[in-house]
Amino acid sequence: MDAELIFWMAFFVGGYSLVVGWLLRIALKKRD
Amino acid sequence: MAVGTGNIWRFPRVAAEWGGGAFLIAVTVALLVWAVPLLMCEFLMGSKSRLGNIGAFRDFMGRKNTWAGGFMVAVTLGIMFYYSVVAGWCIRYFVAASSGMLVPDGAVGAETTFGQAHWDAFIANPFETVTYHAVAVIFTAFVVFNGIKGGLERVLKVFLVALLVILLLLAVRAVMLPGSEQGLRFLFVPDWSQLGSARIWLEAFTQVAWSTGAGWGLLMVYAVYARQNEDITVNSGVIAFSDVLVGFFAAALVLATLFAVAPTPEFADSALKSGNYGLTFIYIVDLIVTMPGAWFIAPLFFLALALAGISSFIAMFELATTNLMNFGFHRRNAAVLIGIVAFLFGVPSALSIEFLGNQDWVWGVGLLISGLLTALAILKYGVGRAREEINRTSDIKVGAWWSASIHAIPVIFLVLFSWWIFQSVRDNPDDWWNPLETYSTGTMVLQWGIVLVLVLSLNRFFADRIKPGPMTVEDGNGR
Numbered sequence: 001m002d003a004e005l006i007f008w009m010a011f012f013v014g015g016y017s018l019v020v021g022w023l024l025r026i027a028l029k030k031r032d
Numbered sequence: 033m034a035v036g037t038g039n040i041w042r043f044p045r046v047a048a049e050w051g052g053g054a055f056l057i058a059v060t061v062a063l064l065v066w067a068v069p070l071l072m073c074e075f076l077m078g079s080k081s082r083l084g085n086i087g088a089f090r091d092f093m094g095r096k097n098t099w100a101g102g103f104m105v106a107v108t109l110g111i112m113f114y115y116s117v118v119a120g121w122c123i124r125y126f127v128a129a130s131s132g133m134l135v136p137d138g139a140v141g142a143e144t145t146f147g148q149a150h151w152d153a154f155i156a157n158p159f160e161t162v163t164y165h166a167v168a169v170i171f172t173a174f175v176v177f178n179g180i181k182g183g184l185e186r187v188l189k190v191f192l193v194a195l196l197v198i199l200l201l202l203a204v205r206a207v208m209l210p211g212s213e214q215g216l217r218f219l220f221v222p223d224w225s226q227l228g229s230a231r232i233w234l235e236a237f238t239q240v241a242w243s244t245g246a247g248w249g250l251l252m253v254y255a256v257y258a259r260q261n262e263d264i265t266v267n268s269g270v271i272a273f274s275d276v277l278v279g280f281f282a283a284a285l286v287l288a289t290l291f292a293v294a295p296t297p298e299f300a301d302s303a304l305k306s307g308n309y310g311l312t313f314i315y316i317v318d319l320i321v322t323m324p325g326a327w328f329i330a331p332l333f334f335l336a337l338a339l340a341g342i343s344s345f346i347a348m349f350e351l352a353t354t355n356l357m358n359f360g361f362h363r364r365n366a367a368v369l370i371g372i373v374a375f376l377f378g379v380p381s382a383l384s385i386e387f388l389g390n391q392d393w394v395w396g397v398g399l400l401i402s403g404l405l406t407a408l409a410i411l412k413y414g415v416g417r418a419r420e421e422i423n424r425t426s427d428i429k430v431g432a433w434w435s436a437s438i439h440a441i442p443v444i445f446l447v448l449f450s451w452w453i454f455q456s457v458r459d460n461p462d463d464w465w466n467p468l469e470t471y472s473t474g475t476m477v478l479q480w481g482i483v484l485v486l487v488l489s490l491n492r493f494f495a496d497r498i499k500p501g502p503m504t505v506e507d508g509n510g511r
Contacts, residue, residue: 008220012056016277023270
């Protein structure tokens with residue numbers, strides 16, 4: 001895999017995962 | 033949250049067709065300005081009214097506009113009636129894959145025409161299509177019959193976790209295949225020139241409606257059963273972003289496999305142009321049977337698809353049941369009644385793929401109208417008031433962008449809607465007006481028109497008969 005592909009995969013999959021993780025963390029904190 | 037089959041079979045195809053990474057950028061924008069704001073509206077309406085869609089519209093838009101909730105329910109019912117057939121196909125393919133029927137002896141490495149023959153034989157057998165449609169309806173009715181705490185919540189949770197694990201496993205497996213890189217490039221690396229095209233934006237907005245369920249009214253019903261102080265912003269954000277993330281995994285799985293295993297570039301090209309059913313039930317079968325480990329991969333793939341199909345079907349079934357319960361029906365009676373109606377109205381789609389295609393066309397585009405009606409309900413209720421109420425329960429406060437998005441939704445609707453109509457007229461210059469044509473503007477207008485006349489004439493009945501909720505008394509929207 002070349003650097004360009006790795007960058008864009010990380011950008012989309014990583015970016016969305018970060019957003020979901022951040023929101024879930026807030027949700028779980030609130031539930032406690 | 034329900035991850036629909038639209039994420040698995042629609043997302044990969046549309047993403048590959050519309051510039052890969054550029055499409056993903058357009059999807060992200062559509063998510064922020066259309067899907068997330070709409071999901072927040074739906075959540076607020078359900079949470080505050082504590083009523084299904086019809087009652088929520090009555091209490092947010094006033095008694096005179098109760099019909100709008102009826103229209104939304106009718107659109108989702110229109111989808112539900114053929115969705116059970118599609119969920120049945122998924123179950124059938126899972127059964128076939130598990131029993132080895134999808135991987136005939138000596139098929140590994142054989143020429144890839146098995147999928148078409150298998151599909152043709154299945155679809156031409158009404159006994160099988162109706163039976164699997166019935167299996168999907170009976171299973172779902174049973175789950176909804178037992179109630180939220182009696183099984184529905186647990187079933188959806190188990191399905192979702194299983195689906196995510198399977199998709200992740202298959203995606204990792206697909207990415208490891210030699211030659212998969214080309215498929216991943218296709219998906220993730222942006223073709224910037226595409227961003228200038230109007231079509232990519234239209235496809236992105238349509239896809240987010242399918243991926244996240246914005247405009248279906250499903251979240252409105254979920255919110256009725258959720259705690260009243262549930263965080264609206266966080267919940268809507270989690271649903272929207274995680275649904276699209278699942279779409280990424282599904283797209284990586286399908287495109288990586290397609291490019292790694294397809295015997296020729298022409299095969300990959302025709303697979304991507306073969307529509308939702310063609311890609312999933314014909315080309316994927318051809319690809320899977322030629323892969324090493326097909327006996328294991330094929331059942332897993334179709335299990336994921338079946339789980340996605342049934343979990344979406346359960347959410348739609350629950351929507352219908354909750355609305356009926358608001359008329360005074362007991363949950364169990366409502367579930368049985370909806371089950372019978374879903375089976376009967378689904379039979380034409382089980383018997384004719386053309387009929388199913390027509391319903392998909394009419395009610396799929398109808399979702400845009402449901403989204404518009406939701407935004408109009410909030411505009412009528414007061415965008416500022418709604419924003420204040422959302423912020424009261426939410427840790428992440430929404431700002432002026434949210435209000436601007438709600439005001440922009442009618443404009444976005446007009447553009448999207450005009451485009452779909454334009455496309456339909458352009459692709460069918462002679463028959464676009466003909467209501468008997470499967471994919472014509474005429475058939476859409478006729479069926480929407482019938483539903484509109486029906487819900488408008490029942491407006492008073494709806495407004496009177498739906499039980500009062502906490503807002504009804506407060507705002508004087510009751511009898």
